[in-house]
Amino acid sequence: MQVQHFHSWDVTPKEAIQIQQQLRAKVIPHGKVGTPNLIAGADVAFVEDIAHACVVVLSFPKLDVLETVVHKAKVTFPYIPGLLSFRETPALVQAFGKLKHDPDLIFIDGQGLAHPRAAGIACHIGVILDRPTIGCAKSLLFGTYKEPKQARGSVSDLCDDGGGVIGAVVRTKDGVQPVFVSIGHKIDLAQAIELSLACGKGYRIAEPTRQADILAERAKSKGGHGVEQGSQGELF
DNA sequence: GCGACAG
DNA sequence: ATCTTGTCGC
Numbered sequence: 419m420q421v422q423h424f425h426s427w428d429v430t431p432k433e434a435i436q437i438q439q440q441l442r443a444k445v446i447p448h449g450k451v452g453t454p455n456l457i458a459g460a461d462v463a464f465v466e467d468i469a470h471a472c473v474v475v476l477s478f479p480k481l482d483v484l485e486t487v488v489h490k491a492k493v494t495f496p497y498i499p500g501l502l503s504f505r506e507t508p509a510l511v512q513a514f515g516k517l518k519h520d521p522d523l524i525f526i527d528g529q530g531l532a533h534p535r536a537a538g539i540a541c542h543i544g545v546i547l548d549r550p551t552i553g554c555a556k557s558l559l560f561g562t563y564k565e566p567k568q569a570r571g572s573v574s575d576l577c578d579d580g581g582g583v584i585g586a587v588v589r590t591k592d593g594v595q596p597v598f599v600s601i602g603h604k605i606d607l608a609q610a611i612e613l614s615l616a617c618g619k620g621y622r623i624a625e626p627t628r629q630a631d632i633l634a635e636r637a638k639s640k641g642g643h644g645v646e647q648g649s650q651g652e653l654f
Numbered sequence: 655g656c657g658a659c660a661g
Numbered sequence: 662a663t664c665t666t667g668t669c670g671c
Contacts, residue, residue, distance in 0.1 A: 462661075464662055497662070499659035505662095506661070528660045538660070559660040598660085661662050 421515040423649075424546060427495070427508040434495075434504045438537035445541045447531060449604040451523055451550045454478045457617065458521035459626025460513070460543070462506045463634035468645060469493045470637040471509035474629045475519045481617065481625045488637045489513035490646050499559065502528055503539035511546055512648040523605070523613065524551045525626040530610075532576050532585035532600035534560050544603025551602030552610045553585070554624055558598055563587045566596055570618075573611055576600065586611050591622045 424444075425437055457478050463470045468490060475485040491509040495501070506528075529538030530553025540553030562579075566572040566589045576585035576598060585600030588611055599614050601607055617624040623631065 462662085464661090497661060499661090502660055533660080553660085555660050557660065559658095 419514055419517045419520045419547065421511050421547060423511070427504065429504065431498055431501060434501050435535070438503075438535045438542075441537045441542055441545060442535060444545045445531070445537070445601075446604045447601050448606045449550065450609060451605055451613075454522035454613075456484070456519050456521045456523075457613075457626050458514075458517070458524045459624070459628070459630035460510050460524065461527050461627060461630035461634045462509060463638040464493070465638055467493050469506065469509040470634055470641055471506070471513040472630050472633040472637055473510070473513045473517060474626065474633055475517065475521055476626055476629065479616065481619060483629055485517065485519050486633050487513050487516040488633065488641065489516060489648070490637075490641065490644070491648065492645050500534050503537075503542040507539060507542055507546070510543060512646075514547060515648075521549065524549055524602070525617070525624055526551055526553050526602055527555065527627050527630070529553045529555050529559050529598065530585070530600035530602035532559065532561050532598060536584070538600065538602075540600065540602030550604040552605060552614065553598075553600045553602045554614055554627060555598040556595075556623070561585065568593050571615060583607070588614055590615065590618050590624070591620070594622050597622065597624075
């Protein structure tokens with residue numbers, strides 16, 4: 419699929435925060451996705467400073483894997499809570515660029531609007547690829563919530579300090595830790611929650627992300643050692 | 655100052 | 662994220 423960069427990835431943490439504040443205005447926090455035909459999932463595995471960025475495309479609603487791509491790249495930006503996007507997105511967009519299919523929706527392993535600056539990695543990737551995106555994280559970064567009921571399908575609001583709803587805490591499987599769902603780009607929260615549950619295969623993690631996770635784990639151990647090359651994009 | 659903190 | 666053994670429950 420075609421990829422358009424909006425800024426350089428060679429930035430300092432301070433500059434990264436500035437970029438997120440601008441990104442915030444580019445995010446479209448609503449919209450409906452008709453029944454999707456193709457759904458992508460993305461994940462990154464690391465071997466020291468080498469990222470193995472993986473993207474998988476599944477059919478919907480069958481959830482069969484139709485395509486997988488891997489892009490290896492050296493990473494320099496460190497992991498800093500709130501700035502995860504600057505560590506994982508560069509390699510991921512290169513991987514998305516190798517995709518033959520054009521997904522109707524993308525699941526990202528991380529937060530979307532449920533972020534201190536309302537600009538999590540799901541928003542960032544959604545804006546760059548101009549595709550509906552859902553942030554589906556395994557743990558909390560920002561916000562408060564009340565524990566959802568134990569039954570699969572139970573949902574509770576994730577709120578910011580002012581009480582505004584920034585996402586949802588979703589129980590995707592009976593009695594197991596919930597996942598944190600938030601808007602990434604061009605989709606409303608209600609449908610993000612709906613699709614997160616519709617993409618479940620009996621596991622806590624939605625199938626698109628779970629398959630990307632499996633691919634990343636394999637790429638990390640069975641993958642070669644060379645590092646691929648790719649443009650880092652242009653400046654603003 | 656202290657505690658929290660996606661992957 | 663990654664490291665790393667056993668253990669609880671369906």
